[in-house]
Amino acid sequence: MKLGCIGDDFTGSSDLANTLAKEGMRVTQYTGVPVADADPSVQAGVVALKSRSIDPGAAVAKSLEALEWLKAQGCTQFFFKYCSTFDSTPRGNIGPVADALAEALDAYQVIVCPAFPGTGRSVYQGHLFVNDVLLSESGMQNHPLTPMTDPDLRRWLALQSKHDVGHVDAASVFAGADALRAALQAEHAAGKRHIVVDAIRDADLRAIGAAAAELPLITGGSGAALGLPANFGCAPGGVPWTGQAGRAVALSGSCSIATRAQVACHAARHPAREVVAEDVIEGRLTASDAAAWALSQDDGVPLLYSSADPDVVREAQDRFGREASASALEDFFAAVARTVRDGGATRIITAGGETSGAVVEGLSLDTLDIGPEIDPGVPALRAGPDLVVALKSGNFGAEDFFEKADRVLTG
Numbered sequence: 171m172k173l174g175c176i177g178d179d180f181t182g183s184s185d186l187a188n189t190l191a192k193e194g195m196r197v198t199q200y201t202g203v204p205v206a207d208a209d210p211s212v213q214a215g216v217v218a219l220k221s222r223s224i225d226p227g228a229a230v231a232k233s234l235e236a237l238e239w240l241k242a243q244g245c246t247q248f249f250f251k252y253c254s255t256f257d258s259t260p261r262g263n264i265g266p267v268a269d270a271l272a273e274a275l276d277a278y279q280v281i282v283c284p285a286f287p288g289t290g291r292s293v294y295q296g297h298l299f300v301n302d303v304l305l306s307e308s309g310m311q312n313h314p315l316t317p318m319t320d321p322d323l324r325r326w327l328a329l330q331s332k333h334d335v336g337h338v339d340a341a342s343v344f345a346g347a348d349a350l351r352a353a354l355q356a357e358h359a360a361g362k363r364h365i366v367v368d369a370i371r372d373a374d375l376r377a378i379g380a381a382a383a384e385l386p387l388i389t390g391g392s393g394a395a396l397g398l399p400a401n402f403g404c405a406p407g408g409v410p411w412t413g414q415a416g417r418a419v420a421l422s423g424s425c426s427i428a429t430r431a432q433v434a435c436h437a438a439r440h441p442a443r444e445v446v447a448e449d450v451i452e453g454r455l456t457a458s459d460a461a462a463w464a465l466s467q468d469d470g471v472p473l474l475y476s477s478a479d480p481d482v483v484r485e486a487q488d489r490f491g492r493e494a495s496a497s498a499l500e501d502f503f504a505a506v507a508r509t510v511r512d513g514g515a516t517r518i519i520t521a522g523g524e525t526s527g528a529v530v531e532g533l534s535l536d537t538l539d540i541g542p543e544i545d546p547g548v549p550a551l552r553a554g555p556d557l558v559v560a561l562k563s564g565n566f567g568a569e570d571f572f573e574k575a576d577r578v579l580t581g
């Protein structure tokens with residue numbers, strides 16, 4: 171293994187694995203820190219953690235454990251993957267984890283770049299944009315767990331990190347890898363350890379990859395990894411895939427604008443049932459009832475969703491608590507996934523990072539092999555001889571995503 175990656179959630183990890191696979195690396199995604207050694211053919215290992223929204227100390231401990239395992243597999247460079255919308259709070263977890271990894275690797279000039287132009291995320295003048303609006307006006311200010319209220323990455327990261335945060339502007343990036351290397355060096359000389367790097371096009375991300383060839387630690391969205399495989403002699407190629415026949419079930423706990431539109435689009439053509447938070451919490455809807463409903467649908471791709479507008483989510487959170495409602499729904503979807511798998515489902519599609527993490531952990535899936543891309547940032551994944559999955563990041567995917575995902579998974 172050459173490139174060791176630590177993802178702070180499961181959808182994000184599959185997004186990174188997708189980018190590396192498309193750029194020609196042999197990639198495997200692991201659920202949590204593996205116990206056994208990796209297959210020697212793996213060139214890039216992505217350890218997926220559910221560490222985005224947990225206590226910062228626990229996120230640091232898990233990430234360091236993942237780092238040790240990746241080092242033991244022989245990796246020479248490391249990548250910390252977080253969300254292209256920089257999902258975090260003033261307490262973390264991006265800053266504390268990046269600090270700990272940098273210290274463990276004695277890494278300086280740590281690039282911080284969540285840009286992902288393919289999905290509309292760009293970093294300019296240190297600020298994060300989603301399409302043509304600032305992050306804080308993109309809908310992410312209403313995220314149930316990590317409301318993003320400040321688009322200035324330098325300021326937001328400085329709240330979380332004990333190190334000084336620097337910045338390399340777009341002009342230095344546009345000037346190419348040598349100029350970018352010099353700009354990183356200048357920020358390092360000025361005492362900055364984490365350095366936010368502007369990027370608005372894939373060409374900028376490839377320049378970042380080239381400039382980062384000798385750096386031990388890079389952090390960012392999957393875009394920041396776009397140029398890394400070339401440093402290891404890899405070149406883009408096809409991703410092998412064998413589809414899976416059988417029954418499909420879709421589960422959505424994501425409340426993003428994109429997912430809510432996908433849910434509405436899917437519900438107009440397929441069986442769909444809303445999961446109301448208070449019904450789950452107060453025991454009126456059990457996972458086995460919901461799973462039985464999904465398995466009893468003969469046509470289409472049945473969808474169970476708790477995806478709801480911000481005011482509905484806020485009401486549940488005010489009544490039951492933010493964490494209690496999140497974990498009740500996550501436990502619920504994990505139990506539904508187990509029951510439908512045991513009942514014969516062979517294709518499971520999930521929406522939402524935390525939700526997908528709960529489902530993957532609930533299904534005890536150890537390794538995921540990366541298949542073709544469904545929509546930018548979302549690959550088809552093989553989880554075993556008779557189970558394939560797709561883990562959709564909240565904000566990703568076209569409006570007909572669930573249907574499209576099922577087509578790709580079927581092969």
Ligand SMILES: Nc1ncnc2c1ncn2[C@@H]1O[C@H](COP(=O)(O)OP(=O)(O)O)[C@@H](O)[C@H]1O
Binds near residue numbers: 426
């Ligand atoms: N109706 C709801 N009320 C309260 N919380 C909800 C509701 N639906 C989902 N959630 C919680 O909101 C969080 C959504 O996060 P996640 O699954 O990561 O989606 P995204 O990828 O869009 O961020 C999860 O913890 C989920 O359990």
Ligand SMILES: O=C(O)[C@@H](O)C(=O)COP(=O)(O)O
Binds near residue numbers: 182186252253254
């Ligand atoms: O970088 C991204 O945007 C995604 O890979 C990702 O991490 C998404 O997380 P969720 O929106 O919580 O699914």
